[in-house]
Amino acid sequence: MTLKTALLQGVKLLGDAGIIEPRLTAEVLLAHATQHDRVWLTAHSDEELIELWWIHYGRYLHQRREGTPTQYITGKQEFYGREFHVTPDVLIPRPETEHLIEAALAGETACPTSILDVGTGSGAIAITLALETQAQVTATDISPAALRVAEENASRLGAEVNFQECDLIPEGSKFDLIVSNPPYVALTESLPREVRDHEPHLALYAGQDGLAIYRRLIPAAARALNPGGRLIVEIGSTQAEAVREMLSAWTNVRILNDLAGLPRVATARIST
Ligand code: GLN
Numbered sequence: 001m002t003l004k005t006a007l008l009q010g011v012k013l014l015g016d017a018g019i020i021e022p023r024l025t026a027e028v029l030l031a032h033a034t035q036h037d038r039v040w041l042t043a044h045s046d047e048e049l050i051e052l053w054w055i056h057y058g059r060y061l062h063q064r065r066e067g068t069p070t071q072y073i074t075g076k077q078e079f080y081g082r083e084f085h086v087t088p089d090v091l092i093p094r095p096e097t098e099h100l101i102e103a104a105l106a107g108e109t110a111c112p113t114s115i116l117d118v119g120t121g122s123g124a125i126a127i128t129l130a131l132e133t134q135a136q137v138t139a140t141d142i143s144p145a146a147l148r149v150a151e152e153n154a155s156r157l158g159a160e161v162n163f164q165e166c167d168l169i170p171e172g173s174k175f176d177l178i179v180s181n182p183p184y185v186a187l188t189e190s191l192p193r194e195v196r197d198h199e200p201h202l203a204l205y206a207g208q209d210g211l212a213i214y215r216r217l218i219p220a221a222a223r224a225l226n227p228g229g230r231l232i233v234e235i236g237s238t239q240a241e242a243v244r245e246m247l248s249a250w251t252n253v254r255i256l257n258d259l260a261g262l263p264r265v266a267t268a269r270i271s272t
Contacts, residue, residue: 004045006030006054010061017065025070026061032074033057069194079124082131084153086122089145091203093124096234096258097181099265101128103232103256104179116140116224118168118180118217121203123150123161125179130159138173140166143202168213169220178221181234186210210236211243218246227272237262 010026019025031038033056049057060073071077071092077084079093080101086092104115117126117139126139127150139161141147147163154161164170169178183206185191195204206212214233221231231250235243240255240263247253250268258264 001049001054002045003030003034003041003047003049006049006057007041007045010057013061014064019064025064028070028074029060029064030057033060067193067197069198072198077122079122080128080132082128082157084122084124084127085149085156087145087149088198089143089200090122090149091181091199093122096264097125099256099258100125100179100181100232100234101132103265103267104129104177105132114138114175114226115177115179116169116173116175118178118221119182119203119213120150120161120163121146121181123153123159123163125181126150126161126163127154127157127159129179130154130161131157135177136160136162138162138164138170138175140164140168140170142167143200146200146203168217169224173224174226175224176226176229177232178225178229179232180217182206182213182217184210184213184234184236184239186236209242211239211246214239214243214246218243222249222270225270228269230267230269232265232267235263235266237264239263240266 007026007030011022014022014025027038031041033053063073071086072088075085077086077092080098113135115129115135115137120126120139120141126137130137144165147165151163183204185204186209187205243266247268251271252269254267255263256265
């Protein structure tokens, strides 16, 4: 069988199972099975599929049909132009979270010298900020398994980040900027099966209303920021007003929308 035929079969299998973007997904999975990229696949579509590729491809198609996100099959996700390794121990970095990076980089504080990323997961935010700024970056996570993934990403991408296993903010430390994409999903919210059945619940859910982490993080950040320091958090699309309320003692509170026009990032400055 040629690669072209294998691809068409994959597209059909995925499409029949109701998987969105069956063509792109089949291409990504076949490219991964052959250990090449999608460009190579297009250029070699008349080549014969060797047996080992077929075995891998078949397994990947099966996993995707069963609901496993493509990124956990290939082990990677692009974020802010760089490739991050991901495992089921970490949330898959989302494109919306790039707005948080933009907000951090566009800050009025010309160059913050110390940044803390709370609940770093794959390290996508901390590593991106370490590579895009001159700042000293610290990142925490409560999950040792997530920190191992983040550390591996940092060393592969050449980023210097000080990782610490800790719940939210290390005691006694001070920062100029605190960023976080914390868990913010309400326990009552229904999620796509890819997310619900495969991504770490520790990184997703935050109590009945999804606000449990902000209730602890915002006061802790107020104590841990240097005078004039900023807090930037990702929020759920229905949480803008609740989070704004929690930031009532702060200044320069802004809610930024994502590309879908939904509230996605809250930024605030600590009053001095
Ligand atoms: N944006 C994620 C989702 O909707 C949730 C991420 C989070 O809780 N930080 O699946």
